[in-house]
Amino acid sequence: MKFFSKTLIAGLVLASGLSAAQAGVVIGGTRVIYDGNKKEASLSVNNPDNVPYLIQSWVETQTGGAEKAPFIITPPLYRLDNNQQNIMRIVRAGNLPENKESMFWLNIKAIPSAARNENANTLQVAVKTRIKLIYRPAALKNSSPEEEANTLRWSRAGNSVQVTNPSAYYINFNSISMNGKTLDDVTYVAPGATARFNLPAGTNGGSLTFKIINDYGAPGAAHNASF
Numbered sequence: 001m002k003f004f005s006k007t008l009i010a011g012l013v014l015a016s017g018l019s020a021a022q023a024g025v026v027i028g029g030t031r032v033i034y035d036g037n038k039k040e041a042s043l044s045v046n047n048p049d050n051v052p053y054l055i056q057s058w059v060e061t062q063t064g065g066a067e068k069a070p071f072i073i074t075p076p077l078y079r080l081d082n083n084q085q086n087i088m089r090i091v092r093a094g095n096l097p098e099n100k101e102s103m104f105w106l107n108i109k110a111i112p113s114a115a116r117n118e119n120a121n122t123l124q125v126a127v128k129t130r131i132k133l134i135y136r137p138a139a140l141k142n143s144s145p146e147e148e149a150n151t152l153r154w155s156r157a158g159n160s161v162q163v164t165n166p167s168a169y170y171i172n173f174n175s176i177s178m179n180g181k182t183l184d185d186v187t188y189v190a191p192g193a194t195a196r197f198n199l200p201a202g203t204n205g206g207s208l209t210f211k212i213i214n215d216y217g218a219p220g221a222a223h224n225a226s227f
Helices: 145-151
Strands: 002-009 020-022 025-027 031-035 040-047 053-060 071-074 077-080 084-092 102-112 123-136 153-157 160-164 171-178 194-198 208-212 223-225
Touching: 025 102, 025 123, 031 040, 031 084, 053 071, 053 084, 077 084, 145 171, 145 208
Parallel strands: 002 123, 031 123
Antiparallel strands: 020 025, 025 040, 040 084, 053 077, 053 102, 071 084, 102 123, 153 160, 160 194, 171 208, 208 223
16 A cells, blocks of 8 residues: 655635635634633544544644644544544643744644555545644733734835834734735744745835734735835
């Protein structure tokens, strides 16, 4: 039996009950916001398919290196039968800054079962979903990323637009456009950090509009910025 794997980045779902789907498995969200006031966060995994899956989950740092992320997921490995749901518990197991958000990657790999047939070659595809896990300290209860988006400072830097984030929140962008031209590959700007995004060719100075992604994985209202 041969095994192949591919990575699927969870897309944004612009509706209530947001979820990320991988093959026959449905993940109950496109991101997890870990509330520092609580002892744990949770995420559902559903299997509406007609075959069971083996589910493996783990948390990585932003760099994805050998550094261990300060979270424990239970259960980390389990079988999910057809038409069943499981709730994964995410527990903080280490110290994190309490004056700003911290961000990690939550990985969920689903491996479908295959009928044993020694006379036939079988292709088994393991699909991995990668979503953001954001730890939000209890001290940040009086604001939100959407409110703090208005504090971002924007400037032109050659063929790029530069954004500085003075807030304690990760600001995840849904879109950025300048003079009606949409920028490609926009991501996020970390707390107290600066990020740059390339401008489309031929873009001159002018009005800039952006939308950020809220806690539910949907784009918020449009914000206007000036240099």
